[in-house]
Amino acid sequence: MPLTDTEAAPATLTVRSLLVWGLLAGLVGGLLAFGFASAFGEPSVDKAIAIEESAGAEHTHGTDPAEHHHDETAPAEEEEVSRAFQSTGGLGIGAVAYGLGLGGLFSLAFAFAYGRIGPLTPRTTALTLAGLGYVSVVLVPFLAYPANPPAVGKPETIGDRTALFFGMIGISLVLVIAAVILAKRLTPRIGGWWATVSTAIGYLVAVTVVAKLLPSFQEVPEGFPGNVLWDFRVASLGTSAVLWAGIGLVFAALLHRGLTKLQPQAV
Amino acid sequence: MTHAVALPTPVSIPVRQILPYALFAGIISLLALYFVGAEQGALAIFDGTYVHELVHDARHLLGFPCH
Numbered sequence: 187m188p189l190t191d192t193e194a195a196p197a198t199l200t201v202r203s204l205l206v207w208g209l210l211a212g213l214v215g216g217l218l219a220f221g222f223a224s225a226f227g228e229p230s231v232d233k234a235i236a237i238e239e240s241a242g243a244e245h246t247h248g249t250d251p252a253e254h255h256h257d258e259t260a261p262a263e264e265e266e267v268s269r270a271f272q273s274t275g276g277l278g279i280g281a282v283a284y285g286l287g288l289g290g291l292f293s294l295a296f297a298f299a300y301g302r303i304g305p306l307t308p309r310t311t312a313l314t315l316a317g318l319g320y321v322s323v324v325l326v327p328f329l330a331y332p333a334n335p336p337a338v339g340k341p342e343t344i345g346d347r348t349a350l351f352f353g354m355i356g357i358s359l360v361l362v363i364a365a366v367i368l369a370k371r372l373t374p375r376i377g378g379w380w381a382t383v384s385t386a387i388g389y390l391v392a393v394t395v396v397a398k399l400l401p402s403f404q405e406v407p408e409g410f411p412g413n414v415l416w417d418f419r420v421a422s423l424g425t426s427a428v429l430w431a432g433i434g435l436v437f438a439a440l441l442h443r444g445l446t447k448l449q450p451q452a453v
Numbered sequence: 454m455t456h457a458v459a460l461p462t463p464v465s466i467p468v469r470q471i472l473p474y475a476l477f478a479g480i481i482s483l484l485a486l487y488f489v490g491a492e493q494g495a496l497a498i499f500d501g502t503y504v505h506e507l508v509h510d511a512r513h514l515l516g517f518p519c520h
């Protein structure tokens with residue numbers, strides 16, 4: 187495999203250095219995701235908001251989030267944060283804050299996974315973790331509850347949709363962790379290949395069943411252009427992909443550098 | 454660059470060493486995700502709409518239900 191490293195004895199890692207690397211990786215990942223979202227996400231967000239406004243179904247970007255009734259005679263909404271800033275600085279702040287949080291959690295997950303999930307090099311462990319994270323935390327929940335642009339989604343179901351979306355992330359995460367643990371236990375008996383393949387299929391079957399059992403929402407307004415919805419959703423998946431790939435790669439690079447530095451003392 | 458050395462098993466970090474960090478940094482990290490993903494949407498710690506509006510586009514594009 188081209189991913190195998192020839193690096194030598196990894197020394198014992200401290201959780202503190204992992205956290206620092208995770209936060210740095212999160213910062214870089216967040217900035218990259220911000221760039222991607224600005225270039226590929228904002229056009230469809232703008233179009234969706236224009237559609238929303240022209241349809242007279244203005245959603246409350248500037249008023250109380252609890253008051254989501256759209257009164258056509260209501261005065262123009264007051265914005266605390268202008269649209270211009272929401273789509274630039276606000277997007278950047280949100281993406282970086284999210285990246286830092288995710289980077290922190292990623293480094294903690296790595297601390298648990300390191301040396302425990304099979305014969306992988308440190309860098310491959312980091313990338314494997316990022317891949318599993320993207321599939322279980324982003325892709326699977328997205329397929330059950332796809333991301334929606336402004337104008338899509340009924341305000342009265344926001345509570346249910348939020349609870350179910352977070353619930354789906356939680357269930358998917360628990361199932362993927364269970365699959366990894368099970369794969370490790372099965373490896374001595376049936377070998378690494380079949381242990382990985384069978385638990386991966388088990389995970390996919392389980393999340394499919396869960397997604398089918400949970401309620402779904404069909405709240406795309408009539409006449410909302412399909413291409414805007416598609417562009418938005420692809421951009422959403424792409425934004426998260428850039429974020430997770432950025433975190434995984436930067437973390438792997440920092441980890442490798444850290445381990446190489448430790449080398450002379452360790453040998 | 455030194456010559457390649459045989460690859461030993463990575464030394465795993467004892468769980469009791471991870472737990473204090475997991476609690477402390479884990480909670481702060483989750484809070485960051487919460488503020489971007491859900492604050493002043495379905496749930497609210499602070500009154501008003503400032504946080505919701507500030508992170509609005511990131512919330513949509515990261516896949517969270519917004520309103």
Ligand SMILES: [Zn+2]
Nearest residue numbers: 336509519520
């Ligand atoms: Zn919105």
